[in-house]
Amino acid sequence: xxxxxxxxxxxxxxxxxxxxxxxxxxxxxxxxxxxxxxxxxxxxxxxxxxxxxxxxxxxxxxxxxxxxxxxxxxxxxxxxxxxxxxxxxxxxxxxxxxxxxxxxxxxxxxxxxxxxxxxxxxxxxxxxxxxxxxxxxxxxxxxxxxxxxxxxxxxxxxxxxxxxxxxxxxx
Numbered sequence: 001x002x003x004x005x006x007x008x009x010x011x012x013x014x015x016x017x018x019x020x021x022x023x024x025x026x027x028x029x030x031x032x033x034x035x036x037x038x039x040x041x042x043x044x045x046x047x048x049x050x051x052x053x054x055x056x057x058x059x060x061x062x063x064x065x066x067x068x069x070x071x072x073x074x075x076x077x078x079x080x081x082x083x084x085x086x087x088x089x090x091x092x093x094x095x096x097x098x099x100x101x102x103x104x105x106x107x108x109x110x111x112x113x114x115x116x117x118x119x120x121x122x123x124x125x126x127x128x129x130x131x132x133x134x135x136x137x138x139x140x141x142x143x144x145x146x147x148x149x150x151x152x153x154x155x156x157x158x159x160x161x162x163x164x165x166x167x168x169x170x171x
Contacts, residue, residue: 022048022110022135023076030113032069032085035129039116047131049088050078050108056098065090065101066119066128067109076108077139087126089117092133100138110135 026046035042051067069085070078090109101107111131119128 022108022137024048025072025076026110032088032129035113036086036116036127039113039129042113042129043115045113046110046134047113048072048076048108048110049131050076050106051084051088052078052080053101053103053105053107054087055103056096056101058095058098061093063092063094063096065092065096065107065109065133067107070106072108076137078106078108080106086128087119087121088129088131089119090131090133090136092136094133105141106139108137108139109133 025048028045030042030045030047032049035047049067049069050072051069054066054068057064057066066087066089068087070080071082073079090111091114109131111133114130114132117128117130119126
């Protein structure tokens with residue numbers, strides 16, 4: 001019985017351990033501009049950044065995702081209408097499906113700063129941080145967007161009698 005109780009406690013405690021959430025900012029919350037100014041001090045630091053996908057590059061043993069950075073809102077979703085601080089590269093050993101990570105898709109990543117890479121975009125050379133991926137979240141294209149605002153009188157499946165309706169079904 002003691003062994004069963006110890007096993008139960010061990011399993012219950014393991015359930016309490018959690019990895020960092022992609023929806024919460026890490027303790028130090030480094031920004032892209034801080035990493036660009038001093039990449040050596042930022043190496044191996046945990047970051048949570050987001051942005052829009054520019055391209056996916058799948059190789060035989062790794063994959064890279066190039067993103068245009070956008071500031072994150074309170075739940076970690078990139079806000080594409082705000083000013084970008086630049087681009088960054090996310091590197092992983094996993095395969096990144098180009099249909100999921102399509103151009104323009106909004107993603108939030110959690111990872112560690114690895115190094116800085118010079119990349120030519122058009123005729124300009126840009127410095128882009130390379131991030132080793134730990135977690136990624138792809139935001140649905142229509143997340144939080146409603147084409148029509150909610151109307152409680154007509155969007156409820158059943159309307160009551162009296163002031164609020166006739167009691168008929170309203171699909």
